[in-house]
Amino acid sequence: MMFFEQLITSFFAASGFGIIFSAPKRSLIQCGVVGMLGWIVYIILVDIEVDAVPATVAASVVVAVLSQLCAKWFKTPIIIFNVSGIIPLVPGGLAYDAMRNFVENNYDVALQLAAKALLISGAIALGLVFSEIINQVIRKAKWKKKTHA
Amino acid sequence: MVDNKNEIIKVCLLAGKVMLQSGAETYRVEDTMVRIAASFGIDNPQSYVTPTGIIFSISETESTKFVRILERSTDLHKVTEVNSISRRISSKELSLEEASRLLKEVDQLKHVYPTYIQILAASIVSGCFTIMFQGGWVDFIPSVIVGGVGFSAMVYFHKIVEIRFFAEFLASIFIGLLAYLFIDIRFGLELDKIIIGAVMPLVPGLLITNAVRDLMAGHLVSGLSKGAEAFLTAFAIGAGIAVVFAFI
Numbered sequence: 322m323m324f325f326e327q328l329i330t331s332f333f334a335a336s337g338f339g340i341i342f343s344a345p346k347r348s349l350i351q352c353g354v355v356g357m358l359g360w361i362v363y364i365i366l367v368d369i370e371v372d373a374v375p376a377t378v379a380a381s382v383v384v385a386v387l388s389q390l391c392a393k394w395f396k397t398p399i400i401i402f403n404v405s406g407i408i409p410l411v412p413g414g415l416a417y418d419a420m421r422n423f424v425e426n427n428y429d430v431a432l433q434l435a436a437k438a439l440l441i442s443g444a445i446a447l448g449l450v451f452s453e454i455i456n457q458v459i460r461k462a463k464w465k466k467k468t469h470a
Numbered sequence: 471m472v473d474n475k476n477e478i479i480k481v482c483l484l485a486g487k488v489m490l491q492s493g494a495e496t497y498r499v500e501d502t503m504v505r506i507a508a509s510f511g512i513d514n515p516q517s518y519v520t521p522t523g524i525i526f527s528i529s530e531t532e533s534t535k536f537v538r539i540l541e542r543s544t545d546l547h548k549v550t551e552v553n554s555i556s557r558r559i560s561s562k563e564l565s566l567e568e569a570s571r572l573l574k575e576v577d578q579l580k581h582v583y584p585t586y587i588q589i590l591a592a593s594i595v596s597g598c599f600t601i602m603f604q605g606g607w608v609d610f611i612p613s614v615i616v617g618g619v620g621f622s623a624m625v626y627f628h629k630i631v632e633i634r635f636f637a638e639f640l641a642s643i644f645i646g647l648l649a650y651l652f653i654d655i656r657f658g659l660e661l662d663k664i665i666i667g668a669v670m671p672l673v674p675g676l677l678i679t680n681a682v683r684d685l686m687a688g689h690l691v692s693g694l695s696k697g698a699e700a701f702l703t704a705f706a707i708g709a710g711i712a713v714v715f716a717f718i
Contacts, residue, residue, distance in 0.1 A: 326601060327601075327602060330597075330598035330599075330601040330602050331598070331602055333594055333595070333598045334594075334595050334598035334599055334602060334670075337591040337592070337594050337595035337598065337671075338591075338595060338671075338675065340583050340587060340588055340591035341544075341588055341591055341592055341595070341621075341671055342493070342544045342545075342546050342675075342676055343544060343545040343546055343547045343548075343581050343582050343583060343588075344546045344547065344550075345546070345547045345550050345582065346582060348550075360602065396554065396557065397550050397553070398494065398498065398546070398549050398550060398553050400493075400494070400495060400498075400546065400549070400676070400679060400680065400683070401546050401549075401550065403679050403683070404546075404675050404676050404679045405675075407675060407678070407679050408670070408673065408675040409599075409602060411673055411675060411678065413599075413603075413666055413669065413670055413673055414603050414666050416704065416708065417662070417665065417666050417669070417708075417711070418662075420708040420711060420712055421662075421711075421712075421715060423712070424712045424715045424716055425715070442678075445678075445682070446682045446685075449679075449682050449683065449686065450682075450686055453686055
């Protein structure tokens with residue numbers, strides 16, 4: 322049940338972000354699906370007690386690879402899918418908790434939370450980089466095959 | 471030699487301007503301009519793009535053209551349109567005049583979604599995020615309302631105040647106050663979950679993604695400046711909520 326409601330809400334959240342960023346109407350469903358799959362990977366990994374940072378790396382790799390496939394398939398710029406997929410992974414909750422603790426003068430807790438939020442942001446970037454590497458390796462491999470043949 | 475240089479330069483600059491104003495990555499803007507110029511027979515086009523301006527020259531020794539970008543918004547629909555026009559130019563489907571006409575049309579396009587649809591979307595996004603961050607369904611409706619009000623406040627303040635980051639700051643003050651009010655009248659259960667959900671539509675997601683992608687493409691200046699913009703926006707949102715907590 323909990324899994325199901327996460328599926329539905331993440332789909333609507335991601336395609337809602339598509340609307341906020343004025344993505345073309347025909348790509349809203351794909352935005353939703355990319356966001357949903359990324360979030361599900363994250364939720365499952367966190368559920369089997371993987372730390373949030375590696376879980377975010379994995380989820381953002383999934384998002385980035387899916388976005389690349391979508392961008393190739395539908396001939397649209399990749400950021401449209403990237404953005405709506407990445408946003409659920411942004412550590413908004415942690416940043417909020419950190420800020421709240423800062424305001425309430427709990428600096429030690431606040432710093433811990435802020436460091437975690439920073440690490441997760443780094444993890445998102447790392448995931449995007451990984452997928453770009455995969456993409457380039459595949460492209461170069463294909464190119465080599467063509468020249469040899 | 472190419473004789474209609476000025477027309478080609480105009481088309482390239484217009485394409486670049488529309489893309490940059492609509493929130494494309496800077497490396498994509500540079501790439502598109504160079505591709506368009508190359509497919510009209512320019513040998514060695516040079517372009518340098520930062521988030522606030524475009525510098526373009528059709529060869530190293532020619533005079534350089536410059537366009538300043540003052541207004542930036544997010545309209546991925548326009549980015550897609552310019553991208554597909556540039557694809558068609560590269561495959562020699564469009565003449566220079568047609569390309570120029572199509573680009574001018576795209577430049578004049580209004581947003582695909584009217585503002586009330588965007589506000590509606592933002593409200594639903596807020597509600598969904600409350601559930602995604604393990605909030606209960608009791609907090610869904612309060613979060614939808616608070617998120618919608620917060621997003622409309624941001625859109626409104628963006629129109630009347632010309633100072634950057636201030637709209638986000640005021641909108642998040644609104645969010646904090648309204649969420650607090652709802653909890654006070656027992657409409658909704660957890661203050662934190664409602665605020666986190668409602669703040670999400672204000673999060674600079676496009677800037678964060680673009681910053682990372684530009685840094686990856688080696689555009690250090692654009693990547694860092696977009697990262698700074700994203701950080702300041704996030705800071706403004708946090709500060710707005712912090713003000714509410716400090717006074718209540």
